[in-house]
Amino acid sequence: MQRIYEPENLLEAELLLGMLASEGVCAYLAGRDLVGGVGELPPLGLLGLTVENDQADYARRLIAEYNAALPLPGDEPDSFPGTLVC
Structure with missing residues (x-):
């Protein structure tokens, strides 16, 4: 196993896990259980x-x-150029 990327937060990590899974890559998120300890x-x-x-x-x-x-x-709002509309 190789550590290939350090996501900034849990949301980014979950998005990347889903994207990788959709491409047939089995990935594991190390440290998920440590997020609750932020501050310590x-x-x-x-x-x-x-x-x-x-x-x-x-x-x-x-x-x-x-x-x-x-x-x-055309997928970005006029008030927020450069932002994806999901």
């Missing part, structure tokens, strides 16, 4: 996505593409 634990580095060694490169590429995604023209 350091705020950074608690969460980490891990995958099997043979899927690590593919998962890293998927996450990089996800982070580089831009809204499609």
